Amino acid sequence: MTNEPPSPTVAYVMTHYPRVALSFLSGEIDEMELRGATIAPFAMNLPDQADLLSEDARTRYAKTHYLKRSWGDLLGAFSSAALRHPLAMAKLIGTAVKSARGDLPLTARRFSHLLQGAAVARECQRRNIHHLHAQFGQAPATIAWFAAEIMNFGERRANWSFTIHGFQDFVDETIARLDLKAASASFVVCVSDFTRSQLYRLLHPSLWNRARVVRCGIDLSRFRQRPARPQSAVPRLISVGRLSTEKGQVVLLRACKLLADRSTKVHLTLIGSGPLEGLIRSEIANEGMADYVELTGELPPGQVRERLEASDVFCLTSFAEGLPISIMEAMAVGVPVVASSIAGIPELVVNGETGLTVPAGNVEALADAIEKLLSAPNLRDSIIAAARKRVEQQHERHRNCDAMFELLTNRAEVVA
Numbered sequence: 001m002t003n004e005p006p007s008p009t010v011a012y013v014m015t016h017y018p019r020v021a022l023s024f025l026s027g028e029i030d031e032m033e034l035r036g037a038t039i040a041p042f043a044m045n046l047p048d049q050a051d052l053l054s055e056d057a058r059t060r061y062a063k064t065h066y067l068k069r070s071w072g073d074l075l076g077a078f079s080s081a082a083l084r085h086p087l088a089m090a091k092l093i094g095t096a097v098k099s100a101r102g103d104l105p106l107t108a109r110r111f112s113h114l115l116q117g118a119a120v121a122r123e124c125q126r127r128n129i130h131h132l133h134a135q136f137g138q139a140p141a142t143i144a145w146f147a148a149e150i151m152n153f154g155e156r157r158a159n160w161s162f163t164i165h166g167f168q169d170f171v172d173e174t175i176a177r178l179d180l181k182a183a184s185a186s187f188v189v190c191v192s193d194f195t196r197s198q199l200y201r202l203l204h205p206s207l208w209n210r211a212r213v214v215r216c217g218i219d220l221s222r223f224r225q226r227p228a229r230p231q232s233a234v235p236r237l238i239s240v241g242r243l244s245t246e247k248g249q250v251v252l253l254r255a256c257k258l259l260a261d262r263s264t265k266v267h268l269t270l271i272g273s274g275p276l277e278g279l280i281r282s283e284i285a286n287e288g289m290a291d292y293v294e295l296t297g298e299l300p301p302g303q304v305r306e307r308l309e310a311s312d313v314f315c316l317t318s319f320a321e322g323l324p325i326s327i328m329e330a331m332a333v334g335v336p337v338v339a340s341s342i343a344g345i346p347e348l349v350v351n352g353e354t355g356l357t358v359p360a361g362n363v364e365a366l367a368d369a370i371e372k373l374l375s376a377p378n379l380r381d382s383i384i385a386a387a388r389k390r391v392e393q394q395h396e397r398h399r400n401c402d403a404m405f406e407l408l409t410n411r412a413e414v415v416a
Helices: 020-034 055-063 071-084 086-099 104-127 139-151 178-184 193-202 205-210 249-261 277-286 301-309 325-333 363-375 377-394 397-415
Strands: 009-016 038-045 131-135 159-164 187-190 211-213 236-240 267-271 293-297 313-316 337-340 356-358
Touching: 009 020, 009 104, 009 139, 020 038, 020 397, 038 104, 038 139, 071 086, 071 104, 086 104, 086 139, 104 139, 131 139, 131 397, 139 159, 139 178, 159 178, 159 193, 159 397, 178 187, 178 193, 178 205, 187 193, 187 397, 193 211, 205 211, 236 249, 236 301, 236 325, 249 267, 249 277, 249 363, 267 301, 277 293, 301 325, 313 325, 313 363, 325 337, 325 377, 337 363, 356 363, 363 377
Parallel strands: 009 038, 009 131, 131 159, 159 187, 187 211, 236 267, 236 313, 267 293, 313 337, 337 356
Antiparallel strands: none
16 A cells, blocks of 8 residues: 555646647656656647657647637537536636726637637546646636636536746736736746746735746756867857747847957857747848858757757847746756846856856847857856756756646645
């Protein structure tokens, strides 16, 4: 006989799955399943073909329940729940409408999330799942929230939780309504101390104990520290991230132009895609930077790792963040980091110790920091060693997922 709690069965609610740019979700799910959990993936959106190029991705696709595949199924699930529990559904509709605060487009989105929540609830009841976990605090958390409420219309109890990753979850508090969600959820996972502090800002102190810091982790066996290498003849800079306003790639381009004006030659690789790609390409062309700036688009994880291993400095110039996994990967591989001193980044990139930080948006300070790293080999070597150690201490995926598994196991046990 053993007193260990049973391994949990949990529904994971996400916007996209699988997705190249969100490979950390696949890693977390794998870790939960290695520990004996059963994970049922739910995704709002069907994946793009570019996200299904590997056999692993196609296997994940086959196991995922896609909510927007059939609006008829969503309407059917909602209608069935409403017919069985009309008063409870009317109350939930009222909560959904009130949460939109009179914003008509947002009210329409809340109704869409209600339909999707009903579909998740129906499938969870069919599979005898009693705990839901949402990744990101906006739409996935709204759907999980509504799904748990619908499941609780009956006698069987369900609960839910969600992970907050950072900027996107806080950018518009009137949309996210993290206050309402945290009040309903069993616990809220925050990926950094900074993220937790932002949640505290929205909650009554009596609810603060629901916020748990579980840092994102990476598989260090896949991101081994590269052997010591000489700096490239033309130093190679790299940045990985969505090409969007908050990521600040234009600041990095201008810092590289300033370095060129100072007769410091560099080559910059930008990995990622997004709505700012056209503007970035125009900036490169207008400033005559095409010879030393490369845009690759999104790349699969293996190719990102290869590009990191060939680089001399990793740059992240965001204006708003949580705590980017791309920084962890660069530090693990042995690429010294220059990053904006914002949000959770200083928890990992300690200025002068595990990397260099600069004020967000400051082109001159960024150029100076890059130049400092390139011209100081002893500083660079000490940063590389300290950075790897810090990632091992704070962001080793197996260890961090132990904490996540314990949270899920304890909550699933309560309602099983």
